[in-house]
Amino acid sequence: MTLSCFDLGERMLSVAEAQRHLAGLVGEPLAIEACPLAELSGRVLAEAVHSPIDVPQNTNAAMDGIALAWPQPVAALALVGRVLAGGRFDRPLAAGEAVTITTGAPLPKGADTVIMQEQLAFPGAGQVQVSRPETVRRGQHVRRAGEDVARGSLALAAGTRLGAAQLGLLASLGLTGARVHRRPRVAIFSSGDEVTAPGAPLSAAGIYDANRYSLRGLLQALGCRVIDLGILPDDRETIIGALRQAAQDADMVITSGGVSVGQADWIKAALAEVGELGFWRIAMRPGRPLACGWLGEGRTPFFGLPGNPVAVMVTFLQFVQPVLRRLMGQPEWQPRRLTALAAEPLASRVGRVDYLRGTYHSDREGRLWVRPTGRQGSGILTSMVLADCLIEVDADRQGVAEGEPVTLQLLNDFS
Template identity: 45%
Template sequence: MKSNSLSGIVSCLSAYDPDALTVAHAQQIIHDYIEPITSSERVAIRSALDRVLAQDVISTIDVPAHDNSAMDGYALRGADLADVATLQLRLVGSVHAGHRFDGQVGSGECVRIMTGAVMPDGCDTVIPQELVDAADALTVSLSTSRVRSGDNRRRRGEDLQRGQAALSKGKVVRPADLGLLASLGLAEVVVQRRLRVAFFSTGDELRSVGEALAPGAVYDSNRYTLYGMLTRLGCEVIDMGVVGDDPAALETALRDAAANADAVITSGGVSVGEADYTKQTMAALGEMLFWKIGMRPGRPMAFGRVGMEGRQAYLFGLPGNPVAVMVSFYFIVRDALLRLSGANYAPLPRLRVRSQSAIRKKPGRTEYQRGIVSRQEDGEWTVRLTGAQGSGILRSMSDANCIIVLEHDQGEVRLNDQVEVVLFDGMV
């Protein structure tokens, strides 16, 4: 991990105020503090899906390996097309994919060819079979206006050339990448080891699923949403359950988590009015910052690192309200974990759509409203709120298919104003 301190990073940040921190400043501090893991492993390419490449993948072959036909049709010499309106060619053979034509193709001759077949020597053009005027076992007639020299030929190495980087270090492997790796003949690839993330919830009022509810108790939902979000992100998860309001239990949980994980996520215990020991215990075990971020939901947050026997883990202390946990994860923790995993990443893409309602908003904080994007009969995309937007209303996240992002300096949204949304597809 980096030797630079959190205090050193924030000292370089103009107008830093832990009690009034913007989302952008919080994201920047976390980005500057986190250092990616470096451990890697070699896996079969089918096991590489959603993993992060630990090194560039260099092509050892040309792809395709030969000039080949992009169409079913007839391979011919492009020079034969010059200065004539119609052309009759003598058919001298045929070739299928996986084979090659060993003969020579002279002027005025052609070869029946299938998609993917190697181009015969002397041929540089393919006319699709549906564009020829007439064809029999001996000749093919065509209009030269229907084809140009070089048409429908895939050139050797046009996809990848030997020695070229096929995939870059830090890329998250997607289905198309598996196919690309296979096209290079690679059975294995080197990837970053999976990020290990431990998480637990805090609070005497919390019960795990299956336990009886006493008066005042509630079921813990945060561990389940965190499990889902972390799993979708490709992390190895360590669910440490519920930790009660006890300083010794919290210290033990943090020490165990730091000893076994790269990052630790807690929910609850970081907001004003919570027991002071939570912050004290976190700070005693490492270097921590406690923030009041200008965002809704999700204002209170702790960030830093905690250690155990020489091993340290990054710590994200999230608020306890269910929606606040999810919003904080997606817009602050997600990118931090991607950086920690060594992945190349970009901010979640946003779309501008028309709001079906007015939304109350004052400048000075970033707000994340739960919405439902739909397409109207005229083809325009619009968004409407899911209903009540309280940070404890988890159903608002379940009903939603997007988050409406209202930026820090933005004010009221009027009916039919354009707003930015982040779609859940691809995010959750």
């Protein structure tokens, strides 16, 4: 992000404009480190992984039965051995010969087909006949060596976030670890004299601090290390000191509250002392006020999110998460979007993007439908609790009629 974006002043930015400016807020991803396999869950690969072996290593049986070369010129086959998973048959099969075989066992040389147990008859000792031979196809019920991953081929690309399937794949290659980007360290604090820690007595004008815990959940789901600075009062010097120290300790600093134009909102003024500030008014609901910039000599990225709890979560997902993904080594990451039909009319206003909290389902015809989760005020946190998606209504739409298509962003999508 260049300083030109700070010269935009109070002009209302579109969501797309804000996201374009933020694309330059960080340069290189975080440093690379080696990590053992058991600790890789949620990490992002810094280097591509190529397979050192074929997976599977051997051509093997996909089910129990007999292995043989097909077609066979004789009606009755000689059973000349048995192959179990983990074992081998030590010679090639000749015409008219078969071996019994279990799922996963390597096929003997000369065999190319497996016939399942249910299709076999045994007329005498050491003999087997195939019932309904017209149904047998050469190569059936066989897993070819390297059919999943061939030796030397790309198994996982750099930038892959490692989940359960990816960890299983690495293990199947015999790898004991991988090189990944360091986890981001993110400092967070809430601000405001009215903000009260859960468990403390609540004053008549106080509110409990929900935002910090929502942020912790979002950051931990992404695999970040959280530096929790607690609740700071509406005091300029206190906030300046906290921002200065956080810039040294963290890879990103996030606050909630104190970024609007209220008389007691100190974040904007404090940032001018510690770093460089962009104060944006974004054409969206919820979450219009958003401060961003750099802190300290190391130019640590900073986000000042709104004070209302739903606005905190929505702005995090739209603006903070993409920047964190770049730090983690996923520069091209975008939230997954689906198209659904509105199950009821949706209110919105031309000139801003509305993010409604919704829940979706499929009907009997396979069509996807979505409806909002009740009242949509930016302070109604239950609207997020009940939601499994955000309904993204574009800035050029004056409401959405029942049955019209809308765009969904899936919540809890941390792949």
